[in-house]
Amino acid sequence: MDPHATTFGVPSRKMAMWVFIASECMFFGSLIATYLSYEGKSIVGPTPAEILNIPLTSVSTFVLLMSSLAMVLALDAVQSGDRRMTRIWLGGVILLGGLFIGGQVFEFSHFYHEGLTLQQNLFGATFFVLTGFHGAHVTVGVVWMITLLVMSLRGTLGPERSLDVEVAGLYWHFVDVVWIVIFTVVYLIQ
Amino acid sequence: MSSHATAEAGHESIYAGGLRSWLTTVDHKRIGILYGVTALLYFVVGGVEALIIRLQLASADGMVVGADTFNQLFTMHGTTMIFLVLMPLSAALFNYMIPLMIGARDVAFPRLNAFSFWTFLFGSLLLNLSFFAGHPPDAGWFGYANLTSKQYSPGMGIDFWLLSLQIMGIASIASAVNFTVTILNMRAPGMSLMRTPLFVWMALITQVLMLLAFPAITVAFIFLLFDRFFGTHFYIPTAGGTPILWQHLFWIFGHPEVYILILPSFGVVSEVLPTFSRKPLFGAPFMIFSGILIGFLGFGVWSHHMFATGLGAVADTAFSLGSMLIAIPTGVKVFNWIATLWGGRIRFKTPLYFAVGMVALFIIGGLSGIMHASPPVDIQQTDSYFVVAHLHYVFFGGTIFGLFAGIYYWWPKITGRMIGEGLGKLHFWLMFIGMNLTFFPMHFLGMDGMPRRIYTYAADLGWERWNEVATVGAFVIAVSVLVFFVNAIRSAASGARAVGDPWDAATLEWTMSSPPPEYNFAVVPAVNSARPFWLHKHGPTRDISTHTKEEGTPAQPETPPVRVDLPSPSGWPVLAALGLALMGGGALVGLWLVLIGVAVLVFGVYRWAFQPLERLGHPSFGPASTGGR
Amino acid sequence: MAEHAVSESSKGHASKSTYWLIAVILGILTMLEVAVFYVPLLHSVIVPFLLVLSAAKFILVAMFFMHLKFDRPILTTVFAGGIVVATVIILAMMLLFGAIGSGAHM
Numbered sequence: 028m029d030p031h032a033t034t035f036g037v038p039s040r041k042m043a044m045w046v047f048i049a050s051e052c053m054f055f056g057s058l059i060a061t062y063l064s065y066e067g068k069s070i071v072g073p074t075p076a077e078i079l080n081i082p083l084t085s086v087s088t089f090v091l092l093m094s095s096l097a098m099v100l101a102l103d104a105v106q107s108g109d110r111r112m113t114r115i116w117l118g119g120v121i122l123l124g125g126l127f128i129g130g131q132v133f134e135f136s137h138f139y140h141e142g143l144t145l146q147q148n149l150f151g152a153t154f155f156v157l158t159g160f161h162g163a164h165v166t167v168g169v170v171w172m173i174t175l176l177v178m179s180l181r182g183t184l185g186p187e188r189s190l191d192v193e194v195a196g197l198y199w200h201f202v203d204v205v206w207i208v209i210f211t212v213v214y215l216i217q
Numbered sequence: 218m219s220s221h222a223t224a225e226a227g228h229e230s231i232y233a234g235g236l237r238s239w240l241t242t243v244d245h246k247r248i249g250i251l252y253g254v255t256a257l258l259y260f261v262v263g264g265v266e267a268l269i270i271r272l273q274l275a276s277a278d279g280m281v282v283g284a285d286t287f288n289q290l291f292t293m294h295g296t297t298m299i300f301l302v303l304m305p306l307s308a309a310l311f312n313y314m315i316p317l318m319i320g321a322r323d324v325a326f327p328r329l330n331a332f333s334f335w336t337f338l339f340g341s342l343l344l345n346l347s348f349f350a351g352h353p354p355d356a357g358w359f360g361y362a363n364l365t366s367k368q369y370s371p372g373m374g375i376d377f378w379l380l381s382l383q384i385m386g387i388a389s390i391a392s393a394v395n396f397t398v399t400i401l402n403m404r405a406p407g408m409s410l411m412r413t414p415l416f417v418w419m420a421l422i423t424q425v426l427m428l429l430a431f432p433a434i435t436v437a438f439i440f441l442l443f444d445r446f447f448g449t450h451f452y453i454p455t456a457g458g459t460p461i462l463w464q465h466l467f468w469i470f471g472h473p474e475v476y477i478l479i480l481p482s483f484g485v486v487s488e489v490l491p492t493f494s495r496k497p498l499f500g501a502p503f504m505i506f507s508g509i510l511i512g513f514l515g516f517g518v519w520s521h522h523m524f525a526t527g528l529g530a531v532a533d534t535a536f537s538l539g540s541m542l543i544a545i546p547t548g549v550k551v552f553n554w555i556a557t558l559w560g561g562r563i564r565f566k567t568p569l570y571f572a573v574g575m576v577a578l579f580i581i582g583g584l585s586g587i588m589h590a591s592p593p594v595d596i597q598q599t600d601s602y603f604v605v606a607h608l609h610y611v612f613f614g615g616t617i618f619g620l621f622a623g624i625y626y627w628w629p630k631i632t633g634r635m636i637g638e639g640l641g642k643l644h645f646w647l648m649f650i651g652m653n654l655t656f657f658p659m660h661f662l663g664m665d666g667m668p669r670r671i672y673t674y675a676a677d678l679g680w681e682r683w684n685e686v687a688t689v690g691a692f693v694i695a696v697s698v699l700v701f702f703v704n705a706i707r708s709a710a711s712g713a714r715a716v717g718d719p720w721d722a723a724t725l726e727w728t729m730s731s732p733p734p735e736y737n738f739a740v741v742p743a744v745n746s747a748r749p750f751w752l753h754k755h756g757p758t759r760d761i762s763t764h765t766k767e768e769g770t771p772a773q774p775e776t777p778p779v780r781v782d783l784p785s786p787s788g789w790p791v792l793a794a795l796g797l798a799l800m801g802g803g804a805l806v807g808l809w810l811v812l813i814g815v816a817v818l819v820f821g822v823y824r825w826a827f828q829p830l831e832r833l834g835h836p837s838f839g840p841a842s843t844g845g846r
Numbered sequence: 847m848a849e850h851a852v853s854e855s856s857k858g859h860a861s862k863s864t865y866w867l868i869a870v871i872l873g874i875l876t877m878l879e880v881a882v883f884y885v886p887l888l889h890s891v892i893v894p895f896l897l898v899l900s901a902a903k904f905i906l907v908a909m910f911f912m913h914l915k916f917d918r919p920i921l922t923t924v925f926a927g928g929i930v931v932a933t934v935i936i937l938a939m940m941l942l943f944g945a946i947g948s949g950a951h952m
Contacts, residue, residue: 033402035920039325043398045921046428049928050390054432056932057466061436061451063936064943070457085880089873092903096869099911103862145449149457152449156439174823193913200912204904211900215883216893401920429931465942469935516931520942532942 038190044197055205058160059212062153069148075217078143080134087130088210091165094123095203098196105179106189113184117176120199124169131162154213161209164202171195231735241786243327244735248334249313250631253624255338256305262345263297264698266290268691271655275688277676287672288355289374293348295358296378299478300385301341303612306620307481308337311396311420313631317726317733318414320405320742325398327784328825333392335794340384343802347377354378357670359471360441362452362463367445373805376445380801383438386431387797393427396420405725407744411505414724414747415498418505419484422512426473426480429516434470437463446804461526468519476515479579479611480508482619483550486572489622490554492722493569494561497748500553507546514543524592525599533592540590547583551576566720567641571622574649578614582607585660600670603663609656618648621701629719633732634712640704647697654690658683717772723751729773736838739777742770777839785832793821858916868910875903 033039066075101116135155138144143151175195178184184192231246242248270290273281282290312330316323324330347353354374356364365375400421404413440451441463450456452463491498498504518539520528528536554576563569585607589595598604621644628636667680674680718727725742726733728750745767746752752769796818803810860868879899882888888895909915914922940946 032406034404034408035402035918037402037918037921039398039402042402042921042924043325043394045924046394046397049924050394050428050432052925052928052932053429053935054435056935057433057436057469060936060939061440061462061466064462064939064945065458066945068457070455081880081883085876089876092872092876092907093869095907095911096865099865100862103865145443145447149450152443152451152458156443156449160439197912200907204907207900207903207907211879211896215879215896425927429928433935465939516934528942 040190040194041197044194048197048201051201051205055157055161055208058153058157059208062157063212065149065153069150071148073138073141073143073147073150075150075154075213078138078141079214079217080137081214083130083134084210084214087127088206090123090130091127091203091206094120094127095200097123098199102189102192102196105184105192106186108186110179110182110184113179114176117172117179121169121172121176124165124172124199128162128165128169131158131165135159157213158209161202161205164205168195168199168202171198231732238786240791241331241788243323243331243784243787243790245312245316245323245327245330246631246733246735248330249309249311251334252305252312252337253309255341256302256309259297259301259305259341261698263294263302264695266294266297268695270294271688271691273672274674274684276685277674277678277681279673282672284672285355288357288670289353291670292354292357292378293344296344296354296382298612299358299474300382301344303478303616303620304389305337307423307478307616308333308392310416310481310485310620310623310627311392311423314627314726315396315399315417315420316403317630317729317737318417318724319400319403319408320725320738320744321399321403322737322781323784324395325403326395328787328790328830329391329395331787332790332794333388333395335791336388336391336797337385339794339798340381340388340801343384343798344377344381346802347374347381350377352377359467360463361467362441362444362460363454365441365445365463366452375441376805379438379441379445380804383435383442384797384801386435386438389427390431393424393431397424397428400424405742405744411502412744412747412749415487415501415504415508416481416484419480419487419508422508423477423480426477426512426515430470430473430477433466437466437470440466442804461523464523464526465519468522469516471522472519473512473515475611476511478616479619480511482575482616482623483508485619485623485626486554486575488724489568489572489626490557492626492720493564493566493572494558495564495721496557496561497723498553499556499559500549501747503549504553507549510546511543514539514546518543521590521595524595537590537592541587544583544587544590551580551583566625567636567638567645568622568626568720570642570645571618571625574645575615575618575622578610578618578649578652582610582614585610598663600668601663602659602667602669605669606656606659606663609652609659613652613656621645621648626720627726628708629715630726630731630733632709632712633715633730634708635715635719636708636712637704640700640707644697644700644704647693647700651690651693651695651697654693655687656690658686658690662687718750721754723748725749725770728770734838735836736777736781736783739774739781739839742773744770746770780837780839780841782831782837784830785835787825787828789821789825789828793818793825796821860910860913860916864910868906872903872906875899 033042035042097116097119101113101120104110104112104116135158138151143154145151145155172195175184175192178188231244232250239247239251242251269282270287273279273287312324315321350373352373354360354377356370356375356378360375360378364370365379400413400417410418440449443449444451444453450458452458452460454460487498487504518536520532520536521540524533524536558573585603589598589604589607625636625641628634662680662683665678665680665683667674667678715731717730719731720727725744728742729738742749746769749770750772752767753771754769757767796814796816799814799817800811801814803812803814879896882892882895882899908925914925937946
């Protein structure tokens with residue numbers, strides 16, 4: 028009797044990541060619900076229309092979407108045992124993810140200079156907490172990817188460990204998907 | 218081969234070992250015991266807090282404690298009982314019994330399991346540290362904004378409360394992931410979902426509720442933390458915010474939370490009643506579906522805690538309807554439990570008493586609950602002692618009685634010893650009488666207009682008599698708890714050795730010795746019935762859910778025929794938990810401590826991630842093994 | 847790690863070129879979303895339009911990049927459960943706070 032047999036035929040760690048993702052849906056859902064419920068209720072400005080930069084954010088949205096592409100290609104490379112492409116694509120995820128975070132940092136500091144702080148109004152509070160926690164999730168993801176890249180460079184990330192990369196990929200794609208929602212409801216629908 | 222042939226030879230060595238073995242254990246059985254002992258100790262702490270409250274309220278113009286202390290007492294009593302007693306006591310039973318009941322050797326992620334316990338423990342210690350710091354929280358277990366704002370609660374009490382609960386919330390979510398995957402993915406071959414024991418089903422629904430409800434309170438706490446530490450205005454009206462946001466987020470968590478608290482007890486009762494009626498659970502599929510429905514509907518009723526906040530007629534109606542609807546699946550369960558007993562060959566043992574008591578008392582709590590579902594009636598009852606009566610009938614009469622039924626039922630399996638029937642029944646009757654003496658009069662007090670959370674009242678209000686009765690009842694409860702501890706200690710010291718199957722029960726956990734061997738199952742069982750062991754012992758008689766050709770699942774052999782390797786102990790989970798605790802506590806001390814906490818957490822997580830789960834031969838069992846630890 | 851990353855009986859696999867194609871579609875959808883934002887004529891239908899477009903992106907990432915199309919249905923059930931409850935909570939909160947519904951001024 029195989030001690031690692033599973034009732035649903037899905038590796039337990041993969042199932043666990045999906046279960047965690049379902050929970051995270053509620054986490055981000057509560058943050059988004061608050062943002063939307065408080066929208067337009069700030070007593071003082073700045074307002075979203077005055078301060079949100081759609082062109083810039085569209086670019087970082089695109090960057091994050093492309094990082095998901097790099098992620099699936101990295102997984103494909105690991106599964107095929109292609110060490111070189113594994114490192115290239117993992118590097119791509121890290122680069123693009125890092126670029127996204129850089130864009131967030133730039134945006135946040137720009138907003139602070141324009142007078143939108145955490146404390147300034149409800150928009151500041153809900154915006155920074157929502158996008159800040161998303162950014163924190165991306166950061167954790169980047170650290171995770173760096174760890175995988177180091178493993179690959181050391182030669183310990185072969186096809187027998189592709190589940191590790193798949194699970195990390197699920198996390199990464201989920202963080203991307205959350206951004207799809209945030210970009211739409213915060214930036215585009217005002 | 219009779220069921221009594223399995224080892225009475227005492228595998229109690231599974232609990233042997235010093236502090237280090239307990240700090241590094243990843244064995245679900247030991248972790249279950251850790252949760253159970255911790256929860257029972259906190260039961261005493263929360264109970265003492267209640268006794269002081271009752272002494273203060275026994276007479277008008279009470280002088281036992283002042284108003285501020287009183288606020289701290291009811292805050293700590295509620296927070297302790299819900300998060301440090303009821304939840305971990307359920308966790309204890311989940312941890313010990315679920316792998317045994319599904320035919321598994323451990324949970325899906327043993328080290329994550331340990332992490333959940335230590336995180337919970339450190340969080341609970343942080344909460345109680347508030348006493349020693351002289352700043353216990355005092356804004357109620359539900360901490361309504363904006364009483365909890367920096368302006369109205371400048372002291373550290375609320376910070377202790379919110380940080381410790383946030384930490385314990387992480388433990389709960391980790392546990393929920395672990396047990397969801399365990400139940401879904403680690404069942405024995407042949408154990409389809411419809412053949413899965415009811416306790417395991419209720420546990421699964423509970424885990425799903427935890428997964429989806431805890432994030433809401435996590436977010437509520439984040440907003441409160443930001444308001445208090447970083448000057449945001451999430452709950453501050455002057456900036457356009459509203460304290461009502463807290464109430465929504467809190468109760469989006471809080472209502473599923475009460476189902477998280479009751480479903481495990483429902484599960485226990487659904488195991489105990491069939492065993493002591495010697496017949497199958499009536500309508501098991503309906504019990505499963507009603508549990509699922511309760512879980513699902515539980516997410517749609519949260520604002521029935523907010524009928525007095527002026528939500529408007531449409532919202533009031535919607536939430537009222539949902540709250541009444543939930544009574545239907547609950548009622549189905551009650552009728553099915555009664556039908557299970559009906560016509561059974563009843564054996565009057567302590568677990569049965571607690572299970573029946575649970576059903577009876579939960580009915581009373583459910584009836585007052587249904588009254589609350591009507592907004593005009595609730596406007597009268599809310600914030601009065603009528604609600605205190607309701608919640609104690611469902612949490613004490615429901616959850617506690619159900620959990621004690623489980624404790625007495627599974628005591629022989631867990632400890633390898635029988636626990637006294639005489640003292641057990643004495644415990645039951647004292648607790649039953651005490652509980653009703655304490656909480657039934659609170660219905661009258663509520664109707665007479667006595668508000669909640671007042672530290673004293675004037676003599677001419679006519680509330681004194683019932684308050685005296687309630688206080689006497691509280692001390693009767695205290696005596697009953699003492700009886701339980703005496704019974705428990707006597708059992709541990711000199712109780713009769715228990716066989717593997719003392720109750721002639723139906724499910725897999727009774728197929729091995731008491732206590733189980735460290736590896737649980739020498740041979741992974743094959744299952745072809747919802748009552749696999751019963752079918753093997755008694756054949757398909759009086760059993761509507763089996764196929765007559767099947768033979769059921771036999772008792773386990775003494776030793777494994779093939780070598781079994783178990784997950785090795787690990788110290789990284791407790792270290793990672795410590796890091797988390799340092800982060801939380803650090804918020805009260807200074808950024809430097811938070812950063813140390815982060816470093817410890819990250820270090821612990823990395824070491825954990827790169828440590829193999831099973832280090833070869835350590836521990837292992839069966840032929841060609843190199844022995845245990 | 848003790849678990850074997852062996853054949854997990856999934857129904858198949860998207861190819862690398864499919865991944866590139868999906869990425870291109872995602873890029874186009876994003877550009878469409880941004881374009882709609884700047885076209886005043888479409889502002890009356892901008893909300894449903896954007897919701898549909900972003901839902902499409904969401905589904906493409908979930909089905910292909912996250913492999914749900916080729917995995918056991920239990921995983922989709924788990925994810926869908928989380929999304930459904932979260933969506934219901936978001937809509938309920940918005941209604942209760944007057945952000946949508948008859949009380950809202952959009």
